[in-house]
Amino acid sequence: MSTALLLIHGRSQQMPAGTDHGESAVADYVARKKREWLAGLAKGAVLAGRPAPDPDAVYLPYYGNLLADRIAAHERAGGRAPQLEGLDVAAQSAATSDDILLDGAAEIGFVASRRLEQTDPELAGAARDVEKARASGEEASWGDLLKPKVVRAALRFLSDKTGAPEAIITRFLADVAYYLEDDAMRDAVQEVVSASVARAAADGHSDLVVVGHSLGSCVAYDALQRYSPGPRVRLLVTAGSPDGYAVVKRNLWGGPEGDGNRGIPGVIEPAHDSLKWLNTYDEHDVVALVHPLGPLFAPGDDAMRDERAQNPSDPHSIQDYLSDPDVAAAVIDALRADAG
Template identity: 50%
Template sequence: MTGLLLVHGRSQELPRRLRADKAQVDAHVAAMTRSWLAGLARGAVLAGHPAVPASAVELPFYGDLLADLVDAHEAAGGRRPDLESLAAPGRAPAARTDAGTRTAERVDAATDALVLEAAGTLGFARPEGFGDLLGNGVVRRALQFLADKTSTPQWIIERFLRDVAYYLTVPAIRGPVLAAVRRGVDTLLARGHADVVVLGHSLGSVVAYDLCRSLDVPVRALVTVGSPLGLPAVRRNLPGVSDPPALPGLAPPAGWSGPAWINGYDDRDVVALVHPLAPLFAGGRAGIRDERTVNPSGPHAIEDYLADPDIAGPVAAALK
């Protein structure tokens, strides 16, 4: 049977005092896996498929790793992204010699771009004047605009976009996270699975796409939900990605009909504001199937995304 790799998003870390306790970490990962499988079971049954067995699933946990890497980066001199410090369009940044400062500036710029692009999707009017940009905190106003439009607290939006920026712009963070998720594939292979379906949520959808571009194992389907991959700043900052970005190499199972990349989004999900994905990727109109859903528990809720039969059905079908 094909293995199923679940790639979670940000903000999944344990409290720092518990991160070295293997029993606590294992219990946390087991609870996350059960939650995902519960949603999948509801959606799969509605689509006419049996529930996905736990034996076919692996959820590589990188939540503590990401939190520790960000902490270490900041402790070494890399500051947190400052949403007030937006450089005007076309203005070159001042020359710096400190590597940590240059890295922090890349994170700042990427975070600012993510905020402005997300707000622009909902109609935020970006001021044109250079002085207005630097003097009145345009990024902070864009963040407030996003919060008002989506009923999502500013701190949640800011932390999410900051972590996406860290993953995209700091190789010392992206590399270990990607390697941790790749080890999940190795675990599935060691259990006897010869191929995989990759399912990513939120930041995990970016990691999943990143992984699938270079994975040397057949990927039968890629499923992304609540994904920020529609934001131009995300696609621009993924290393080695062209414009428009290419589809990952997927190998759907025999008898598969239609695109092998399924992308689910809720119109109210602040993380997935730019949708659908199909027009944004080279060959996407033929290679990506976008599914609009309405999540009753919350626009970004993973259990609700997976309970949609149009999302869970293809997952279950690809695992046969």
Template identity: 35%
Template sequence: MRARLNGLAKAEFFQGVAKRFLVGELKQVTRYLDEPPTWQAARAAVAEQIGADTRVIVAHSLGSVVAYEALCENPDWPVTDLVTVGSPLGLPLIFQRLSPLRTDGLGAWPEGVLRWTNIADPGDIVALVDTLGPLFAPGPYGPVEDKAITNGVKMHDFARYLTAPKTGTAIATGLQQPPA
């Protein structure tokens, strides 16, 4: 079933349908994608939370899109690790519109970020494309590290993602001194 859904997500017809029905129903996604004042305000809200000692960003759902784009715009931030959970970054209708635009078919690695861990529940429809490593250029320590977890019947629940041991490990790794 998952293979069929992944194939469907890549179909040109589905992308139009997804935009109208899936994303159309999620007004916040549509607004973020289509309204510059909305994405500017969202990225500014992330920027307000970044301090001199911020090493790790954990971003869920649409927040992972906002955090990714904000990191790409701000390579001077002290952030060394990005942890995305339940991320729609791989969905074609979002991936194709990311800023910065793709180069040679690959999304940009946020400059300054050393490691990126992507955690997804295979049943999470928001993270339908749950493997981001092949979609983005590799970073200083390799490609996006994709990890699967099971959140049970609450596949997209942030609390379940945040309390998963694989998420905790990714955060702890980012809080340690980066390798030389």
């Protein structure tokens, strides 16, 4: 039995503009990215007392240039970032970004009225009225005048609390929306992942461990929800995942669009004990602020486990996530479960 490791990267992994994007240059670039991931995993493996994985059994489906080029082409053509919730891809992006942003800010203590008392005191009373109505179970909207102020305050709050620049937060939100709402873009990314799985099978691998980082955790979840026949999937690992944000969760594959009921992908056949899905998060990672994922996807099910990380170099660093010995041990054990 032979198990391959599939590494699914996130957004902002495109090659620098103006550099050679030929086949050989792309291959070299992807090889460097793969080494970066494996360096973190090797450190974690040592700390966990496990051997490092075989680099020849590691696959990194690279869609970074494809995603960046399609987004750029869309915006050059006059399109705007997409909304979720069934609206047209070319529509204004406010609803998508705002919902994710407000979810994340609320997760770490954002209260609009308190923040507006400092920045826009004349609107604080209106914000309190909305908050009181919602607390009593009513459906209350921020309104066209108040919502932009609330969102702006939430963005500043998130940036202050996490240290992530506002521009990075807003760009991440837009890219997630593009992937989730633009069907052609989403399908193109999934085709890249499917091609890597097919290569792993052609190389003789019967089993698969999947690791998704950041937006890549959405891509990985989708891929497993519509998995074509291939190597058995033994474990899903997500790191720095936005899957818990309500608007993201509602738009993942695996259930009716708009319905937030999502679970562990059924295709996973656990290789080690009963663990099917391991999610790791840093509390300061702005992408993974809605955590843990277990209560949202598989409440009370020991087939899913959340691991809290403390990433030393950057809260969102994939190398730091993989260097955590608990994460590395789960990956290596799943890779070696059927060895011999």
